Amino acid sequence: MELDAISQPELEQLERIANADLAIGILDGVCQAEGSNALAVTREALMELSQPRAPLRVMVVCNNGTHGPTSPESEVPGDNHTTPAVSFCSLPLPGPGETPQQTISNVYRRVFAVGGKLGVRACAVIASRPQTVTRGWIHRLVHPVVDLGFDLVTPCYTRNKMEGLLNRSILSPLHRALYGQQVQNPMGPDFGLSGKLLQQVLGQDPVRRRVERNALALLASAAACGGFQVCESHLGVRTQRPTDWENLSSLLAEILGSTFLEMEERAVHWQSIRGSKPLPGFGLPDAPSPDASTVDVHGMIESFQLGTQNLQDIWSLVLPPTTLLELRRLARLPQDQFRLPDPLWVRIVYDFALGHRLRTISRDHLLRSLTPLYLGWIASYSLEMQTAGLAEVDSRTERLSKAYEDNKSYLVSRWRWPDRFNP
Amino acid sequence: MWDEVEQALNQSMTRMLSQIASLLPGILALMTALLVSAVVAWALSAILRRSLTRFDFDRRVAQGGFPALAEWSPSSSPTILVTRAIAAIVMFIGFLIGISAFDGTLPSQFVIRLFAYLPNVMAAIVVLVVGSIGARFLARSVLIGAVNMNLQYARLLSVGAKWLVTVLAVTIAIEQLGIGGGIIRLAFGILFGGIVLALALAVGLGSKELVSRSLERETSKASASNMREPVGHL
Numbered sequence: 001m002e003l004d005a006i007s008q009p010e011l012e013q014l015e016r017i018a019n020a021d022l023a024i025g026i027l028d029g030v031c032q033a034e035g036s037n038a039l040a041v042t043r044e045a046l047m048e049l050s051q052p053r054a055p056l057r058v059m060v061v062c063n064n065g066t067h068g069p070t071s072p073e074s075e076v077p078g079d080n081h082t083t084p085a086v087s088f089c090s091l092p093l094p095g096p097g098e099t100p101q102q103t104i105s106n107v108y109r110r111v112f113a114v115g116g117k118l119g120v121r122a123c124a125v126i127a128s129r130p131q132t133v134t135r136g137w138i139h140r141l142v143h144p145v146v147d148l149g150f151d152l153v154t155p156c157y158t159r160n161k162m163e164g165l166l167n168r169s170i171l172s173p174l175h176r177a178l179y180g181q182q183v184q185n186p187m188g189p190d191f192g193l194s195g196k197l198l199q200q201v202l203g204q205d206p207v208r209r210r211v212e213r214n215a216l217a218l219l220a221s222a223a224a225c226g227g228f229q230v231c232e233s234h235l236g237v238r239t240q241r242p243t244d245w246e247n248l249s250s251l252l253a254e255i256l257g258s259t260f261l262e263m264e265e266r267a268v269h270w271q272s273i274r275g276s277k278p279l280p281g282f283g284l285p286d287a288p289s290p291d292a293s294t295v296d297v298h299g300m301i302e303s304f305q306l307g308t309q310n311l312q313d314i315w316s317l318v319l320p321p322t323t324l325l326e327l328r329r330l331a332r333l334p335q336d337q338f339r340l341p342d343p344l345w346v347r348i349v350y351d352f353a354l355g356h357r358l359r360t361i362s363r364d365h366l367l368r369s370l371t372p373l374y375l376g377w378i379a380s381y382s383l384e385m386q387t388a389g390l391a392e393v394d395s396r397t398e399r400l401s402k403a404y405e406d407n408k409s410y411l412v413s414r415w416r417w418p419d420r421f422n423p
Numbered sequence: 424m425w426d427e428v429e430q431a432l433n434q435s436m437t438r439m440l441s442q443i444a445s446l447l448p449g450i451l452a453l454m455t456a457l458l459v460s461a462v463v464a465w466a467l468s469a470i471l472r473r474s475l476t477r478f479d480f481d482r483r484v485a486q487g488g489f490p491a492l493a494e495w496s497p498s499s500s501p502t503i504l505v506t507r508a509i510a511a512i513v514m515f516i517g518f519l520i521g522i523s524a525f526d527g528t529l530p531s532q533f534v535i536r537l538f539a540y541l542p543n544v545m546a547a548i549v550v551l552v553v554g555s556i557g558a559r560f561l562a563r564s565v566l567i568g569a570v571n572m573n574l575q576y577a578r579l580l581s582v583g584a585k586w587l588v589t590v591l592a593v594t595i596a597i598e599q600l601g602i603g604g605g606i607i608r609l610a611f612g613i614l615f616g617g618i619v620l621a622l623a624l625a626v627g628l629g630s631k632e633l634v635s636r637s638l639e640r641e642t643s644k645a646s647a648s649n650m651r652e653p654v655g656h657l
Contacts, residue, residue: 310566
């Protein structure tokens with residue numbers, strides 16, 4: 001993750017700059033959104049931080065309208081103690097066929113490499129789409145680290161009930177059950193982190209570096225397992241990328257693959273954790289705009305039924321017979337009665353994580369075969385939450401998270417004795 | 424004259440009987456060798472079966488990515504397949520030892536020809552194993568991909584893809600063994616063509632729904648380009 005992400009000319013330039021206080025990565029021109037450039041936006045955002053004697057030295061890593069091999073540039077240093085001195089370093093051009101997740105991961109690698117080289121005190125990455133990002137986001141991600149001593153700032157977004165479903169259904173409750181921290185978005189994608197955590201992430205041994213495929217997957221778990229201080233910051237509304245239904249299975253394979261790998265790497269740590277704690281939060285959550293959109297669940301249920309008909313052979317390699325039986329029963333239910341019970345869903349996720357670890361079948365096949373089940377969960381959730389308000393959605397999410405925690409003993413038993421414990 | 428005929432018959436009978444008598448030790452040796460090798464094969468396979476069962480060989484083979492081995496095995500047990508293969512090899516060696524009791528040159532010629540043929544057998548086995556693994560992998564990829572695309576004929580596509588690769592692998596293996604010649608090529612052409620035609624028909628007929636769904640999606644995208652996406656995953 002370190003210096004291989006930086007080209008030789010840039011490395012020489014960074015050596016000339018020598019050190020900096022902060023590294024800020026901005027994936028897509030926050031600048032266009034605000035009619036300004038990224039350097040100015042960052043400077044304005046950082047002006048609000050409590051100031052040390054000398055002005056902050058900041059390295060901004062962004063494309064700033066031009067990707068490519070430009071070397072790091074420095075702007076004129078601040079003329080007084082409140083104006084930060086901002087330097088600029090370019091982002092690599094996204095490769096052909098690169099997925100959005102890979103692009104974000106590469107941005108993280110770049111920012112980590114630059115931050116590690118310059119020995120920064122803190123760094124932050126804004127990877128969300130530019131339409132919604134404001135300079136407040138930079139401040140809210142950096143402030144808890146620089147002024148309050150936190151090591152990791154995870155984002156909280158204002159979301160409608162049908163947004164962030166992979167987070168709601170798997171990522172957030174799984175992280176909570178495993179590591180005991182109630183993080184809304186363990187995979188960001190916008191994070192602030194301290195130099196200490198950065199060094200920890202950069203200093204991982206070569207075996208662990210295979211998780212680098214997605215740098216986002218390791219931050220929250222590394223912080224939880226390393227005893228770092230973690231908090232959440234409310235960033236407001238985050239515009240969603242349009243759902244690419246054709247490539248949903250690729251998204252699942254990519255995200256869950258990294259998550260399960262991370263889970264495997266940290267098995268020794270999470271097996272002893274019970275229960276969970278809420279994290280300190282900063283900023284106030286905005287109320288989501290009224291959501292009148294309806295979701296057509298018919299296609300999702302159809303996909304679930306098709307999966308139940310055709311993928312039994314594959315699922316039977318990782319799921320116990322009782323689960324398969326329940327899935328077959330669910331597939332026969334009429335649409336209005338279609339509900340995927342939380343304990344069943346949780347056990348499915350845990351069994352897939354175990355199947356991933358045991359390599360029962362090709363990992364890519366395994367994760368892609370989860371797609372019909374995930375669509376089944378969305379359909380069930382959507383039907384349940386059709387007329388629900390914000391409070392009901394929150395309590396529904398909490399119920400699911402509790403189910404993950406309650407069934408953790410099932411995961412631990414199967415993880416330790418996959419052959420002996422097979423209900 | 425009759426005396427001469429009688430003498431000729433006596434001589435021929437003596438010759439025949441002495442030749443048969445000279446074969447008897449060889450036959451006895453062959454039977455003994457077969458009997459001994461059968462006992463050794465039985466003992467060896469019993470020991471091996473017990474060891475493999477204790478080692479949980481069947482499950483390990485399935486978990487190790489070779490579930491096809493179980494499908495080919497008698498009683499779906501790779502353990503039985505391995506023990507029977509070992510027993511057959513021991514019996515074969517016993518047979519060679521027995522044959523050499525008749526004529527020392529016969530088994531050596533046989534062994535020379537066998538060794539000359541062995542590379543073909545090995546190549547055929549490798550082709551079959553690789554083909555089987557490839558067919559299985561491809562079948563799974565196609566099945567999962569087709570289900571995720573919501574295609575109703577997913578299983579048909581998957582089975583078709585599996586058989587395409589299997590037929591190809593079996594034909595190459597038979598070709599390697601030098602069996603069949605032209606008939607095999609002809610049969611392969613007919614089978615391969617038949618499977619491709621069946622798949623083409625299935626895809627052609629089934630893709631109607633895929634195309635219409637895709638067009639519907641494009642239309643709805645165009646008409647609602649400014650609408651907020653109702654479902655988000657991350």
